[in-house]
Each structure stands twice: as C-alpha cells, then as structure tokens.
Amino acid sequence: MNHKMKNLFGILLILFFSVPALMAQKLDYTVSFDADNRYVLIQLKASGLTGDSTLFRMPVWAPGYYLILDYPKHLTGFRANGADGLPLDWQKRGKDGWLIQHPGTSDVELSYRIFANNQSVAESKINSERAFLAPNGLFLYVDEAKELPVTLTIRPDERWSEITTGLAPVPDAENCWFAPDADRLYDSPLLLGNQQVIRFELDNRQYELALETPDGIEETTFVADLQKMITQAIALFGEAPFQHYAFLLMGKGGGGLEHLNSQACFTSGSFRFANEADYRRFLSFITHEFYHLYNVKAIRPVEFEPFDYGQEVFTPMLWVSEGLTVYYESVILRRAGLITPQQACETLGRFIRTVESREGNKAMSLRESSYDIWLHFFNRNANRDDVIISYYDKGPILGLLLDIAIRQASANRKSLDDVMRTLYQDWYKTAGRGFTEEEFWAVCAETAGDPLTEIRSYVDTTTPIDYDRYLGYAGLQLDADYTLRLTKCEGLAKAIQQSIF
Ligand SMILES: [Zn+2]
Numbered sequence: 001m002n003h004k005m006k007n008l009f010g011i012l013l014i015l016f017f018s019v020p021a022l023m024a025q026k027l028d029y030t031v032s033f034d035a036d037n038r039y040v041l042i043q044l045k046a047s048g049l050t051g052d053s054t055l056f057r058m059p060v061w062a063p064g065y066y067l068i069l070d071y072p073k074h075l076t077g078f079r080a081n082g083a084d085g086l087p088l089d090w091q092k093r094g095k096d097g098w099l100i101q102h103p104g105t106s107d108v109e110l111s112y113r114i115f116a117n118n119q120s121v122a123e124s125k126i127n128s129e130r131a132f133l134a135p136n137g138l139f140l141y142v143d144e145a146k147e148l149p150v151t152l153t154i155r156p157d158e159r160w161s162e163i164t165t166g167l168a169p170v171p172d173a174e175n176c177w178f179a180p181d182a183d184r185l186y187d188s189p190l191l192l193g194n195q196q197v198i199r200f201e202l203d204n205r206q207y208e209l210a211l212e213t214p215d216g217i218e219e220t221t222f223v224a225d226l227q228k229m230i231t232q233a234i235a236l237f238g239e240a241p242f243q244h245y246a247f248l249l250m251g252k253g254g255g256g257l258e259h260l261n262s263q264a265c266f267t268s269g270s271f272r273f274a275n276e277a278d279y280r281r282f283l284s285f286i287t288h289e290f291y292h293l294y295n296v297k298a299i300r301p302v303e304f305e306p307f308d309y310g311q312e313v314f315t316p317m318l319w320v321s322e323g324l325t326v327y328y329e330s331v332i333l334r335r336a337g338l339i340t341p342q343q344a345c346e347t348l349g350r351f352i353r354t355v356e357s358r359e360g361n362k363a364m365s366l367r368e369s370s371y372d373i374w375l376h377f378f379n380r381n382a383n384r385d386d387v388i389i390s391y392y393d394k395g396p397i398l399g400l401l402l403d404i405a406i407r408q409a410s411a412n413r414k415s416l417d418d419v420m421r422t423l424y425q426d427w428y429k430t431a432g433r434g435f436t437e438e439e440f441w442a443v444c445a446e447t448a449g450d451p452l453t454e455i456r457s458y459v460d461t462t463t464p465i466d467y468d469r470y471l472g473y474a475g476l477q478l479d480a481d482y483t484l485r486l487t488k489c490e491g492l493a494k495a496i497q498q499s500i501f
Contacts, residue, residue, distance in 0.1 A: 024048030024106075025148050029139060032155040035128050038117045040138055044110040052103040055143040056110065057096050059136040059186060059309030064257050064296070065122035067377040068312060071137035072096050074115045083107040096310055097143065114138055121257035121264050128159060130193025130212065132250060132264070136186045136309065146182035146306070156192050164197060164210035165190040166246045166262030183307060187260045187297075191248040202227055203234070208246045216271035220279070228336040229287050236332070236417055237294055237424050245293075247286070256285055258292030265289060280339055284329040284347075291328050296321040299423040302434035316437055318370035319459065323395010324416070326351075327403070330396075334501060341486055341501035345476070348400050349484025352467070354393045356482055359386040366394045366459045400500075401455055401470045402444060407496045408473040409450035415499065418447045474500060 025048035032041045046054070058072045072095055080088040080098070082105045089101040102108050114137065116124035124134045142148055154163060154175045167177035167188040179185035196214040200207050200223065209226070211217060226247075234240045242261035253266030265286065273279040301317040330344040339347075355361050369376070369391045376388050403416035422443050427435050435443070445451045455470075457463045467478045474496040475489030486501060 025050075025145070027142070027148055027150045028153070029150065030153045030155065031133070031138070033126060033131060033157045034113075035126050035131065035157045035159075038115060038126055040114045040116050040124060040126060040131070040133065042110075042112055042114065042138060044140060045107070046110070046142070047107045049102060049106045049108060049142075053099055053101045054108070055093060056098045056100060056140040057143050057310060058140050060096050060311065061309065062122040062134065062136040062186070062257070063304065063307055064259075064292070065120075065377075066312075066318070066373045067122075068374070069122060069137065070095065071123075074137060075112050076115065078112045079110065081109045081111075083109070085109075098140070110140070119253055121255045121266065128157070130160065130191070130195070131157075132248075133190040133192070134264075135188060135190075139182075139185060141182040141309070149181065150179040150185045152177045152179065152185070154190070154192070160192045160194060162195050162197055162210065163190060163192050164195065164208055164246050164248055166242075166244065166259060168244075184260065186307075186309070188262060189248060189257075189259065189264045191250065191264070198223060200227070202230060203240070205240050205242065206244045208244070210246065210248050212249065213251045213267060213269050214271065220271050220273075222271060222283075225283060225336075225338055226286065228338060229283065229332060230290065232332045232335040233287070233291055233294070233328075235335075236328075237421060241293065241298060249286075256289045258289045258296060260293065260297050263289035263292075280333070280343065283333060283338060287329045287332050288325055291325050291332065292321075294424060295325050295328070295420065298428040299420065300428075300434040302436050305434045312374045314371055314374070316367045316371045317435075317440065318373055319366045319391040319395040319398065320440060323366070323391045323397075324399045324402075324420075325395075326392055327396040327399025327416075331403075331500070344501055345484050345486050348396060349478070349482060351393050351396050352478065352484060353482035355389060355397060358389065360384070360389045361394070362462050363387045364389050365461050366391060366398060369394070397465070398455070398459055401458065401465070402452070403500060404470050404474045404496060405450070405452055405455050406444065406448040407499065408470075408492070409448040409452075412492060412495045412499060414447045414449075419443050422447065 028045040030043040034041060058075065060070050061068050078098060080090045080100045082088050082102060088108060091099045093099045100108055114124065116126045119125055122134050124137055125132050151170060152167065156163060156175065163175065165177060165188055167179055170176040170178045179188065191210050193212065195210040195212045198209040244261060246262040248262060248264040250264065250266050252269030256263060256265030273282065300321065301315040303313055303315040330347050333339045334341065334344045364387065369389050379388060399416065407415050423435055427433060441456055458465050471478055473493060475487050475493040477485045477487050479485065486497060489497060
C-alpha cells in the first residue's frame, strides 16, 4: 500500500463505521480473558444477517500448518441471543458448525469460551503473563460469507501492556483492529503481554519486532541483520506487498508460521546463542517465514484458493511452497552477506546427506510427500524414515538443481529467481490466482528454454538423482560421504557458482 492507498483505506474505514447502512453485514468481536484459568472469552455481534437462520463455522486447520487441529474441541459455553437479549434456538452442524435460528431479526449475539493451553504456532495459549492468539481457533465465520468485514476489540488482562499483530488498527478506537474478511483475520495472530517491541522503518515500510524473551538482544547484530535480509528478499521481487510487517517472536519453543504481513515463531528463549552456527540457524528460520510472504502467501498452489477451512486441502505442490522457501533461506542470507559461500554450500549439502541416507527416499516421491502431508505432518512411527521423505529436506535440493539447470540451459541469463518473479507478477498480481502444477512446470521450461524433463522426474518419481551432472554445471562436488564442496572452475560453471554462492 502506498500513502494514497493508505489515505483511501482510512476513508473507507471511516465510511464503514459511520454509514452502517452501506455495509450493514459485519462481525464485531470482543475478546476478553480469564487468564489464570487459561480461557479466552469471546463475544460476537453479527449484524445484517439475511434469512431466518445462519450457519457459523470455526476452522479445523490453519494455512501453513497442514494438520487437522479440530479447533472446535476447545470451545465451551456456547450461547446465542437475539438483539433483544433473548435466547435463540441453535443446533450443532457437524464438528465445526453452529446453525443459529433467528427469524425476524438480522442481528445476533454469540458468546463462548475457548480453553487455550496448547503450545504451538497454530494454537492459542494463554497464562497470567501473556496470550498468543491463533485466530483460526478462536473466531467463527459465516458459512458461504467469508468476505464479511470483521472488527476485533481486545480487552487485555490488566497485567499486559503490549499487543502486537499484523492487523490494521481502527482509527481512534482503543485496542480495536479491522480485518476486511475472514481470510485476513485468520492470517493475523496476536501476541499480548509485556514483550519488548522494537519498531523500525525500512524503504517506506513499517516493521514491528515483538520479543517475548529479549535477553541479550543488545549484544547481537540481529536487528541490523534482519534489515539486510529483508532488503534482499524484497529486492528479489522488486516490491513489498505490505505496509506494515510484524515479527511475533515468542519464548522458548519450536516452530514458526508464516502470515500475510506477520510471522509467529518460537525462539531458543534468549538471544544468547551457544555459537555462531546457532545464530545462523535462527536467522535462516526467520528468513524462511519472511520469504513465505511471497512464496505461499502470494505465489501459491491453486488448490489454496479459496481456503477451505473445513477440511484438508490437498496439493502436490507444497514442495514448491516449502522446499523452495528452504532453498531461498540460503540464497537470501548469502546475498545479504550474512553467510559465506561455504556455509551456504554446507547447508545445502546437509539436505542431500539427509535425503540420500534414508530408505524413505526410495519409497516416496517429493510430489507424494506434498500431497500426503496431512497424514505425515507429525508422523512419529518407528518406520518413518524408511517410508517417507520430507519436502523440507528434498525440496531445497530440487531448488538448487532447478536453479542450476535453468542457469545452465540459459547460459546463466535466467534462474529460479525469474520463475518466482513470473509466478508473482503473472499469476498473483495479473491473473490474481494460484498456479497449477502444469503451469509451474511450464514457467520453469519457458524460463530455461528447456523442458527440464529429468528434473521433473526427480519430483514426480523416486528416480535416483544424477548429482554429478547438475552439480557439475555449477562447479560443485559431492563427496562419497555427501559433503558438498565448491570447486575451482571456469567459464559458465564459474559464473553459475558465483551467481548462486
Ligand atoms: Zn515454511
């Protein structure tokens, strides 16, 4: 959004709140807390509903976290009243639906409580000190009307002083945020508590860094490094598709989740890293979630449009969304000067060693690992490594091979960057939709000027990869123990190696 857009947005907001007849259909949420007992208390005022009954639903999963979480299991004390305060009849519809009967009135008020005590980037957790709110597991949407605008008024526990989120604040309203539709609401987690907040501006964009456990931050170069990373990620696409971006960096834990203009990540619990390598891993992880704002939020498999929050959404292309994002962690950090060519090479080599040392690589293709993620997201079976592979491990290998193959075929005039840019510009921005599997491969082939048939077979099947051939194009050598090394080379190989590393 530019400044003019921002002003327009402000005017629209004012119109929205002052001329209710124009946009009568809306959802107004009020959120309060029984923090000591770990409950989030939700009140929903739904206005302008049509017909005699409305089906409200709660998502059962969160985009980016490909696992059915069945959020409604944490909901209790459901009540429905009319605008006159009298109870309305309602029936449960499936595990995630509440059908409210409201003959003669278009306004209803719902209330319920959510028990929030799961530690995960996709689930809410509160205690007396803080609250992490994962919206998918808190808020209902109107079935068949996810486009309804939403306001969120938060009444924080008096012990909490900060609220950090990617949502846009409602002008002149205290602790009130606005989401133009359910998708935006669900893509905007909130962190409430006493986090340290660092704000900075970079190239006309506002950034907010919320640190739940900031110990040691002053002694690191983290904020400066973050800015270098952001600059390189944005440079790849030529624009930043947001005005404001929030990093919600929580305390000790595992996992991170990407959002439209924010990310929620657990950390190691402080900024006192055991060694340089630990710090680089942390930077990689933050880079991963940031790059996702392009790859998966903007550039995304067509199956994700629109999001079906009521069931699994299957796509064979998560290796593009996740695996190529892992590849770009190294590419972006290298371009930002935050890792050395050798470090980038070591990181990518580790993925090759992991994949090639597991029997699962012969049992499952990369394409299949994307499609079946819903079965294997937390597969902890004893035979796991023998039967599955992860797109987090094999995906970045294909990222490297694709990048090299495109550069080789085009005399280093084109690269995987061009594929990502084309998908961003032509699909996300111009066509306004996601890409199909065939379209992805067509863009790769067109960019390379080569059908890349063999590379595709490494994705679609378990065909052994001819590493020597592709790595050789970039002067890379894979030792017998799967150590990946940069070698001295000349000509096109040298140019390709220097472009990537
Ligand atoms: Zn990811």
